[in-house]
Amino acid sequence: MPTTTSSAGTGGQPRFRLATESDWPLIWPFWQHIVAAGDTYCYDQATGYDAGRRMWFGSPPDQVWLVTEGDPASDPAGAESDTVLGTYRVGPNKAGPGSHIGTASYMVSAAARGKGIGRAMVLHCLEQARAAGYRGIQFNAVAASNVYAVKLYLDLGFEVIGTVPGGFRHPEQGFVGLLIMYRQL
Amino acid sequence: MPTTTSSAGTGGQPRFRLATESDWPLIWPFWQHIVAAGDTYCYDQATGYDAGRRMWFGSPPDQVWLVTEGDPASDPAGAESDTVLGTYRVGPNKAGPGSHIGTASYMVSAAARGKGIGRAMVLHCLEQARAAGYRGIQFNAVAASNVYAVKLYLDLGFEVIGTVPGGFRHPEQGFVGLLIMYRQL
Numbered sequence: 001m002p003t004t005t006s007s008a009g010t011g012g013q014p015r016f017r018l019a020t021e022s023d024w025p026l027i028w029p030f031w032q033h034i035v036a037a038g039d040t041y042c043y044d045q046a047t048g049y050d051a052g053r054r055m056w057f058g059s060p061p062d063q064v065w066l067v068t069e070g071d072p073a074s075d076p077a078g079a080e081s082d083t084v085l086g087t088y089r090v091g092p093n094k095a096g097p098g099s100h101i102g103t104a105s106y107m108v109s110a111a112a113r114g115k116g117i118g119r120a121m122v123l124h125c126l127e128q129a130r131a132a133g134y135r136g137i138q139f140n141a142v143a144a145s146n147v148y149a150v151k152l153y154l155d156l157g158f159e160v161i162g163t164v165p166g167g168f169r170h171p172e173q174g175f176v177g178l179l180i181m182y183r184q185l
Numbered sequence: 186m187p188t189t190t191s192s193a194g195t196g197g198q199p200r201f202r203l204a205t206e207s208d209w210p211l212i213w214p215f216w217q218h219i220v221a222a223g224d225t226y227c228y229d230q231a232t233g234y235d236a237g238r239r240m241w242f243g244s245p246p247d248q249v250w251l252v253t254e255g256d257p258a259s260d261p262a263g264a265e266s267d268t269v270l271g272t273y274r275v276g277p278n279k280a281g282p283g284s285h286i287g288t289a290s291y292m293v294s295a296a297a298r299g300k301g302i303g304r305a306m307v308l309h310c311l312e313q314a315r316a317a318g319y320r321g322i323q324f325n326a327v328a329a330s331n332v333y334a335v336k337l338y339l340d341l342g343f344e345v346i347g348t349v350p351g352g353f354r355h356p357e358q359g360f361v362g363l364l365i366m367y368r369q370l
Contacts, residue, residue, distance in 0.1 A: 035281075042283030094326055096220075097354045098227030098363060135360075138349055140325070141279055162347020162365050164323055169282045175320075178283060180347050180365060 062091030102134035247276030
């Protein structure tokens, strides 16, 4: 289901396509920028190119999606050269008796911020997760200092089901809460 | 710090030693039994021997400990043939800005249940985690149906900081809550 609830604000609608590991060069520049900043993700800030690819792509049934901006009318096949605005991953949060709850992570390119790409990705992800049969989506580690993300998730029906006190070490703010958020599907 | 707060109840004190992957044959029989039952752990019930070893041992700084029963006076070196009563793993719950919070998992051999081995392991683990510099220990996935474990953790100072509704699919009880528990160190 292509998300049409949000426009990139620059003429084209965001378009979604499943990524493969061969797309990693398109993702890595902004992925690495976000991880190295250390102010939103609980990933090692020094994660390298190959380790990052393995982490982000995981293994089946995990999926990685790309959001690109383009005009399908002029480029019906979806050119590889389209600007990548963001990426997200979705998969089971746990294995075995916990595999019916999904989890997801989202990254928006710095150049594409403020255009509703994050919202479009969460909405697209909820549809994918519903279609895959997950009963809910859990976010394990949302830094309380990431107020933009927290507000977006609350807007889209997630709730904070728990907080790890001081669970996130923010580079400027020090220890802040790490939120666990959940939304039933 | 050898834990001396709990006896195995059969003459010897439980003894702790760091495990290596070469100890996996001692762990696998009860580990596999617990995982295959699917009523406590969010692991794939069909996890095989090698995949199980990789999961349980993880990578540094993760540690795996063994609890054995034996008499140090008669066997000061700690014989490899000692009966293994249980095992636990401890390591960072998240990477990067979340790596100051630890997590742990415990397994008690069916033959050693009811002897305080679980309690002895949690106490030993808390000391190890404190020594390693973790600021807290988080359990991400405690099945609410696992009343013995929940009671033990509450007794030892953990609290339920959140519940994923229906997050655990119990083989007899169906969907039950999946508890997130936390204890400051």
